[in-house]
Amino acid sequence: MRLVLCLAFAVSACAQPTGSSVGETEPSLRRADSAITRAAPLSADTVAVVDHVIPLGEGTVTVRVRLDGQQPGLLHALNLHDDESTSVEAAAEVIARRGGRVVEVVHSGDRNVTFRVGGRSYEADPNRMFTEAGRARTLGALSSNDPAAEAALEAFADSVLALYTAVRPDVVVTLHNNTPDNYSARSYEPGAQYASDAAAVTVHPGSDPDDFFFVTDRALYDALVGEGFNAVLQDNDAATDDGSLSVWAAREGVPYVNVEAQHGHRAEQAAMIDALVDVLENRR
DSSP, X not given: OOXXXXXXXXXXXXXXXXXXXXXXXXXXXXXXXXXXXXXXXXXXXXXXXXXXXXXXXXXXXXXXXXXXXXXXXSOEEEEOOTTOHHHHHHHHHHHHHHOOEEEEEESSSSSSEEEEETTEEEEEOGGGOSSHHHHHHHXXXXXXXXXXXXXXXXXXXXXXXXXXXXXXXXXXXXXXXXXXXXXOGGGGSTTSTXXXXXXXXXXXXXXXXXXXXXXXXXXXXXXXXXXXXXXXXXXTTTOOOOSOHHHHHHHHTOOEEEEEEETTOHHHHHHHHHHHHHHHHHHO
16 A cells, blocks of 8 residues: 555645544544644744644544744654653754654554444554554554454554645654663664664664664665764665554655654754754755
8 A cells, every 4th residue: 555645745735634524434534634623833933733633443543743833944753652752852842943843643642542443442553554564463463453443544544644744854754762671773783683674783882772763765874873873774675564654665765764762861862853954954
């Protein structure tokens, strides 16, 4: 399945909120054009916060957009896990200084989303919903997968991407946090759990491997490593199809960067985001 990013670049109107309901559309299949604005921008000279209500199955999930009203900026970031707030705080700090947008999936404060279809309950990882194989795997692992649940999750993925790409990003940027000894750049080194997914890994001596960039583009990898940051370059030909946005972006030929840092490393993650914006400026 080819999700909506390439189309949304050309037709961002599909991501505009509306104050009315969808009407006859099946609730579990509604997309971003059914979004309802819950909060208006604060003012043009502050970081605005706008909440959009996006259908997921028989319920809804809030997708929050933070943006600087005066500075368009180069940073257009997406946070998919609601328990990874350090990354959102760091990005909000950067956009207040340098402009840009942060799109955040907000629901229960947990990593995974839960929803109902046909009276049945389902659970899924929102960073595993961007390919057909990923949706089937995450639903099967966390609850159960069936065509109705997969269709609802696909519609939700389309809606999130439509909102995110309402302003075209030069590079798809995601924001994530991890916990010590659970996941880091070293997870991709030879012999480690995800070694087969990586084409290159750099962990600088004395650095914290929990704080790293995960990228799909060699030039971005080289630039970020050159700035002294840890980084992993995805092997776009061999990476496991887990439904993550990095796999989808590689298939679509869209440059992708995940800014990954340990929970609580707000200052470190803000510095990483600042460095990424510098790299993006130099690419123009």
